[in-house]
Amino acid sequence: MSPLHYTLLGTGGSHGIPSIGCKCSVCTSPEPKNNRRRCSLHLSCENTHIVIDTPPDFREQVLTFALSQIDALFLTHAHADHIMGFDDVRRFSHQHATGLPVYSHPETLTQMHTKFDYVLQTSYAPDAVPNIRFIPQETATQIGPLTITPLPVPHGPIATYGYRIETAHHALAYIPDCQAIPVATLHLLEDLDLMILNALRPQPHPHHLTIEQSVNYLKQINARTSLITHITHKSDHHALQKQLTPDHIIVPWDGYTGTLT
Ligand SMILES: [Zn+2]
Ligand SMILES: [Zn+2]
Numbered sequence: 290m291s292p293l294h295y296t297l298l299g300t301g302g303s304h305g306i307p308s309i310g311c312k313c314s315v316c317t318s319p320e321p322k323n324n325r326r327r328c329s330l331h332l333s334c335e336n337t338h339i340v341i342d343t344p345p346d347f348r349e350q351v352l353t354f355a356l357s358q359i360d361a362l363f364l365t366h367a368h369a370d371h372i373m374g375f376d377d378v379r380r381f382s383h384q385h386a387t388g389l390p391v392y393s394h395p396e397t398l399t400q401m402h403t404k405f406d407y408v409l410q411t412s413y414a415p416d417a418v419p420n421i422r423f424i425p426q427e428t429a430t431q432i433g434p435l436t437i438t439p440l441p442v443p444h445g446p447i448a449t450y451g452y453r454i455e456t457a458h459h460a461l462a463y464i465p466d467c468q469a470i471p472v473a474t475l476h477l478l479e480d481l482d483l484m485i486l487n488a489l490r491p492q493p494h495p496h497h498l499t500i501e502q503s504v505n506y507l508k509q510i511n512a513r514t515s516l517i518t519h520i521t522h523k524s525d526h527h528a529l530q531k532q533l534t535p536d537h538i539i540v541p542w543d544g545y546t547g548t549l550t
């Protein structure tokens with residue numbers, strides 16, 4: 290039974306923590322767990338490595354966590370905090386003769402074409418731009434031992450996916466941005482070893498789950514392990530962990546890693 294390894298490369302909201310110019314107690318905290326880069330997830334099983342989202346901090350995350358291989362990239366949606374490190378897949382994409390496969394919702398890929406219009410132009414030197422293939426995804430995709438199923442979720446007006454990733458023996462799901470989980474998607478979240486769900490802040494937001502809403506969904510999903518992510522400076526790491534411990538929910542930090550065995 291091959292283990293499935295996961296690492297949260299970033300766990301912060303769209304501003305990251307510290308937020309530029311903010312003097313609040315979380316942004317100025319000496320606790321390293323209160324430093325949060327924008328959200329990204331790395332998964333590996335056997336010799337297959339995938340990454341979900343390339344946030345603005347992507348280069349720094351790759352260097353900090355020593356990633357040396359990506360076999361496929363998945364994008365949840367085209368908000369800046371999930372894609373603006375995309376150019377730095379260059380160092381991985383040229384390991385792929387036919388281009389690094391980049392999977393997402395067809396509408397997300399249309400937005401990627403607009404925001405990164407230079408990527409598919411042929412006038413650049415080969416290693417000056419990412420060598421990628423955009424692959425519209427609406428059903429499950431197999432990458433080595435990993436089956437990756439898109440999970441449609443509402444997140445304001447923009448097409449957004451979470452992903453269920455499974456092997457023959459393990460299953461986890463990752464939804465870093467949503468405002469609700471439709472019933473059809475909840476059915477795809479059954480029998481999970483691990484669920485990672487966004488929990489923005491205590492205060493309501495029209496396009497994100499609050500911490501309370503996230504906790505309620507995590508209890509309903511009832512994965513063996515539950516984590517939250519996409520956390521803002523409204524929450525101190527240790528205070529939030531203390532609050533969520535009775536519900537057996539883990540508040541991770543950047544670099545939080547685990548293995549499903
Ligand atoms: Zn986001
Ligand atoms: Zn702050």
Ligand SMILES: [Zn+2]
Nearest residue numbers: 366368444466
């Ligand atoms: Zn978003």
